[in-house]
Each structure stands twice: as C-alpha cells, then as structure tokens.
Amino acid sequence: MKNNSLYPQNNKSNFNQENQFVVVLNRLLIKRLFKAAIWISVIILLSQVIPFVTPILAPLIISLILSLLLTPLVDEMENRGINRGAAIGIIFLFFGGLIAISLKFLIPGLNQEIQSLSQALENQDPQSLIDKLQITLTQRIPILKNPEIAREVGARLHELFKSLLSKSLNMIFAILSSFTIIVTVPFITFFFLKDGHRIKKFIIQCVPNRYFEMSLNLLYKINLQLGNYIRGQLLVSSIIAALSIVALYSLNVPYFFVIGIIAGLANMIPYFGPVVGALPAILVAVVENGSPGPVLGIIIAFAMIQLLDNVLISPVIVSRSVQIHPLLVIIVILVGSNIGGIFGMLLAVPTFAVAQVIVKELIWSFRHYRLSG
Amino acid sequence: MPSSYWNNIFEKNGRHQLNLDYVLKKVPFFSQLKKSELREFKRIIHHRYYKKNEVIFYEGEPGVGMFVIENGKIGIYKNFEEDSREELANLRSGEFFGEMALLDESPRSATAIALENTNVLGLFRPDLFNLINRKPKLGNKILLRLAQMLAERLRLSNDELQEIKQLYENSVIIR
Numbered sequence: 001m002k003n004n005s006l007y008p009q010n011n012k013s014n015f016n017q018e019n020q021f022v023v024v025l026n027r028l029l030i031k032r033l034f035k036a037a038i039w040i041s042v043i044i045l046l047s048q049v050i051p052f053v054t055p056i057l058a059p060l061i062i063s064l065i066l067s068l069l070l071t072p073l074v075d076e077m078e079n080r081g082i083n084r085g086a087a088i089g090i091i092f093l094f095f096g097g098l099i100a101i102s103l104k105f106l107i108p109g110l111n112q113e114i115q116s117l118s119q120a121l122e123n124q125d126p127q128s129l130i131d132k133l134q135i136t137l138t139q140r141i142p143i144l145k146n147p148e149i150a151r152e153v154g155a156r157l158h159e160l161f162k163s164l165l166s167k168s169l170n171m172i173f174a175i176l177s178s179f180t181i182i183v184t185v186p187f188i189t190f191f192f193l194k195d196g197h198r199i200k201k202f203i204i205q206c207v208p209n210r211y212f213e214m215s216l217n218l219l220y221k222i223n224l225q226l227g228n229y230i231r232g233q234l235l236v237s238s239i240i241a242a243l244s245i246v247a248l249y250s251l252n253v254p255y256f257f258v259i260g261i262i263a264g265l266a267n268m269i270p271y272f273g274p275v276v277g278a279l280p281a282i283l284v285a286v287v288e289n290g291s292p293g294p295v296l297g298i299i300i301a302f303a304m305i306q307l308l309d310n311v312l313i314s315p316v317i318v319s320r321s322v323q324i325h326p327l328l329v330i331i332v333i334l335v336g337s338n339i340g341g342i343f344g345m346l347l348a349v350p351t352f353a354v355a356q357v358i359v360k361e362l363i364w365s366f367r368h369y370r371l372s373g
Numbered sequence: 374m375p376s377s378y379w380n381n382i383f384e385k386n387g388r389h390q391l392n393l394d395y396v397l398k399k400v401p402f403f404s405q406l407k408k409s410e411l412r413e414f415k416r417i418i419h420h421r422y423y424k425k426n427e428v429i430f431y432e433g434e435p436g437v438g439m440f441v442i443e444n445g446k447i448g449i450y451k452n453f454e455e456d457s458r459e460e461l462a463n464l465r466s467g468e469f470f471g472e473m474a475l476l477d478e479s480p481r482s483a484t485a486i487a488l489e490n491t492n493v494l495g496l497f498r499p500d501l502f503n504l505i506n507r508k509p510k511l512g513n514k515i516l517l518r519l520a521q522m523l524a525e526r527l528r529l530s531n532d533e534l535q536e537i538k539q540l541y542e543n544s545v546i547i548r
Contacts, residue, residue: 078507197416197503209423213430213437213497216419220499370431 059184066185067192068227069234074193088193092186214369218361225357232317233268233350239313240267240305244277247301251294253281263302267309269345270329276345278302324352393418396443396494399467402518410511417500423487432484436474438497442466445491453484463488475501475519 077087207215241264248256263277285294336348397403442464449462461483464470470485475498505512
C-alpha cells in the first residue's frame with residue numbers, strides 16, 4: 001500500500017519538476033527571442049537611419065577634435081576666473097580673427113603658390129615628369145637600369161601618383177567646400193565646449209546601474225588619452241612643418257611654404273609620412289631645376305628633421321600611451337590609402353589609435369568589473 | 374532591464390532640486406560650501422536610483438567615487454557572497470560611503486547594496502579632478518574637507534585598535 005501510494009507521489013514530483021523545467025525553459029526562450037527581436041529591430045532601424053546620419057558625421061568628428069584641442073585652453077581661462085561662456089567667446093573671437101587675417105594676407109599668397117605649383121606640374125606632361133624621376137632614380141639605383149624593371153617602376157609610380165592625387169584632392173575639396181561644415185562646425189564646437197559635461201552626464205545617465213561606474217571611468221580615460229594624443233600629434237606636426245619650411249627655404253626650394261605644410265601634415269603618418277612629405281619637395285626640385293642637383297640636400301634635410309623628431313620631439317610631446325605595433329601601422333596605413341588616398345593615410349593611424357584606446361579600456365573594464373548580477 | 378533604468382533617465386528634476394539642497398546641507402562634506410559653490414558642485418553630481426536589493430558596487434571592483442544617500446537605505450557588506458558575510462554598516466539618508474575612491478583607483482573594500490528603493494548622489498574622481506582644474510579654490514576646499522574626514526576616521530580607527538589591544542593584553546594577564 002505504502003509503495004502504491006508512494007509511486008504516484010514520486011511521479012507527481014517528477015512531473016512537477018519537469019513542468020517547472022519546461023516553464024523555466026520557455027521563459028528563457030521567450031526572453032532570448034524577445035532580446036533577439038529587439039536587436040534585429042535595432043539593426044534594421046540603424047541601417048535605415050545611417051544614410052541620413054552620415055552627412056553629419058564629418059562636422060561632428062571635426063567639432064569633437066576641435067573641442068578636444070580647445071578644452072584645456074577654456075579650462076585654463078576658467079581657472080583664472082573668466083566665465084566659461086565668455087572664455088569660449090574670447091577664444092572663438094581670437095581664432096576667428098586669426099583665420100580672417102590669414103584669409104586676407106596669407107591665403108592669396110598661398111593660393112598663388114598652389115596655383116603656380118599645379119601649373120608647373122601641369123606644364124610638365126605627367127609622363128615626362130615620371131620619366132625625369134625615373135632617370136634620376138636609375139642614376140642613383142643601378143638595378144633600375146634594366147629597362148623592364150624601369151618600365152614597371154615607372155608605370156607603378158604613375159598609377160600611384162594618379163590614384164593618390166585624385167582620391168585625396170577629391171576628398172579634401174568635398175570636405176572643405178561643404179557649406180554645412182563651415183556653418184555647423186563652429187556652432188557644434190561651441191556647444192561641445194560649453195555643455196560638454198552635460199552631454200557626458202546625459203550619456204552616463206542612460207547607462208544601466210551595473211555598468212554606470214565602469215562607463216564613467218571608461219569615458220574619462222578615453223577622453224584623456226584621446227585629447228593628449230590629438231594635441232600631441234598636432235603640436236609635433238606644427239613643429240615639423242616649421243622646421244621643413246626653414247630647411248626648404250634655406251635650400252632655395254620653390255613653394256617651400258606649401259611643401260613644408262604638406263610635410264608637417266604627412267608626418268602624422270608613421271614610417272610613410274617622411275617619404276610622402278619629402279616627395280613633393282624632390283618632385284618640385286626636379287621639375288624646376290630640370291636636374292636632380294638639390295635632391296640630395298632635400299633628402300639630408302628631411303632625414304635630419306626625422307632624426308630630430310624621433311629622438312627629441314615625439315618622445316617629449318606625443319603621449320606614449322598610444323603605441324601601435326609597426327606591422328599593424330603599415331597594414332592600417334595601406335587600408336587607409338585604399339579607402340581615401342593621402343587623406344585616408346592621414347586619418348588611418350589616428351582613427352586606429354582612437355579605436356585601440358577604446359578597445360584597450362573596454363577590455364580592462366571587462367576584466368575588473370563584474371558585469372552580471 | 375531593471376525598472377531603475379528608466380527612473381535614472383526620466384528623473385523628476387524639480388523634486389530632486391529641492392531634496393538635493395536639503396540633503397547636501399545635511400552632509401558634513403558639503404555643509405560648509407557657499408550657495409554659489411554648491412550650485413557649481415551640483416553640476417558634477419550624478420543622480421542614481423537603485424531598486425531594493427540592487428548592488429551599487431561589489432567588493433574588489435575599481436572604485437571611481439563616493440555616494441551620498443538622498444533617501445532610502447544602503448547596506449555595506451564584507452564577503453557579501455560568501456558564508457562569512459559580515460555587515461559593516463547600515464546607512465540612511467544624508468550618510469555617505471565609498472569616499473576613499475575619490476583619491477585613488479584602489480579596489481572597493483566592501484560591497485554596497487540597496488536595502489530598499491534608494492536614491493543616491495554620486496561624486497566621481499574624474500569630475501572632481503576636472504573641478505579642481507577649473508575651479509581650484511572650490512576644489513581645494515573639497516579636498517581639505519575630504520582630508521579632514523579621512524583624518525577623523527583614522528583617529529577613530531586608531532582608538533578602536535587601541536581598545537582591542539587593551540582588551541587583548543587584559544585577557545592575556547587574566548590567563
């Protein structure tokens with residue numbers, strides 16, 4: 001009897017356990033399905049929204065970089081007792097005035113220099129220009145005397161110049177001539193500087209409690225490292241540009257100002273930068289003189305500047321925290337050049353550095369914080 | 374997603390402002406600040422809402438800042454998830470915790486958990502450092518207050534240690 005009465009009970013408890021298990025499984029399944037449905041809707045929504053958002057990405061990124069550059073200046077002025085809004089106003093007036101003066105005095109000269117440089121390059125048939133460079137190269141590198149190799153090198157050089165120039169020029173003009181950028185960048189930068197803390201506070205406010213402290217820490221570290229990196233890069237580039245201008249001027253290279261600025265900007269590209277920076281100077285020297293005479297002087301000058309940069313300028317200024325493996329740098333630069341020519345090469349390493357800082361900090365946070373429960 | 378998530382986003386600002394002034398005046402940390410300084414200070418404070426039993430931070434996690442209880446109740450536990458769980462403190466409105474994290478990134482020494490639905494105010498190291506940079510006078514005032522508070526706690530700890538030492542010595546003599 002006992003046994004008989006026990007069996008049904010046992011069956012019942014088994015049934016209950018199974019039932020509970022099915023209920024829990026169903027709940028989990030529904031929860032998962034619900035989450036998956038939310039994610040799919042988010043992805044569909046994003047794919048629909050992204051085409052509309054893309055045009056405002058460029059002014060947003062430029063404004064973000066500008067605000068990162070100017071924040072220490074605004075903070076310093078606020079530290080000296082000037083109201084934050086007024087401090088931003090003063091800085092805008094100062095830089096606005098500076099740009100206006102540059103437009104009035106410097107740009108016409110620079111424009112003339114660019115125009116005559118492009119005219120000089122246009123007057124020279126690109127093929128003859130490449131031929132001249134080829135002759136110079138064959139004189140310096142004996143292996144290139146082999147006609148097949150020389151032809152191959154010439155064709156490759158021609159293709160490279162053509163694609164790099166067209167891609168980067170198109171990109172630069174598309175960005176600079178865009179009216180929306182000229183109007184919106186100062187406006188957005190002003191609000192990033194004035195209400196940056198409110199924007200950050202709102203972002204943090206939207207983060208769930210469990211990730212709150214981690215996100216706050218993450219945002220702060222990323223902001224700090226990026227600010228240091230961007231400010232450092234810009235300062236190094238300015239110094240390299242100034243040194244290049246002085247060197248090229250003393251070597252009597254025409255259009256020294258434009259070429260110096262290009263060299264400064266190109267310096268942001270590790271390894272390839274110095275070559276990209278020196279190429280225009282060598283090209284102009286060959287075109288203008290018709291002989292490779294001053295090329296050696298230019299190469300020595302650029303090598304000296306690079307040495308100074310690597311030994312003294314960069315180690316002192318650029319934050320050591322953003323370090324990328326040389327092999328990775330080369331891959332990143334090649335990908336960048338494929339996407340956007342010289343402009344892509346310029347932005348490739350800083351963009352990768354930004355991504356690296358974010359990923360590094362995310363990994364650190366995932367390791368140190370408990371994200372469940 | 375816990376319901377506290379939406380409370381954090383759609384907080385009632387008016388109610389918070391009134392309560393915030395009242396709570397901040399109660400906390401020794403902020404009680405000596407002038408009205409204009411308090412206004413500046415409020416800009417860097419974060420409001421958070423925690424549901425009952427929601428963990429604010431776990432022992433061992435890197436600390437980023439301190440919390441002041443606006444309303445509700447917080448429990449501070451050592452070894453929270455182990456059998457040897459020990460309650461260190463039971464804190465209420467106007468009281469604060471986690472202030473050590475304002476100075477360095479050392480791991481949290483205990484777990485903090487909401488014992489009932491609780492509103493807290495968070496003051497965090499990055500914001501404090503930024504404030505020191507922008508408003509050094511106010512920053513110094515807060516740092517000095519923090520140092521005084523820590524010194525006070527150190528003195529209390531020393532007294533307690535002295536008491537324990539005395540008790541131990543007495544017990545040795547009796548044996």
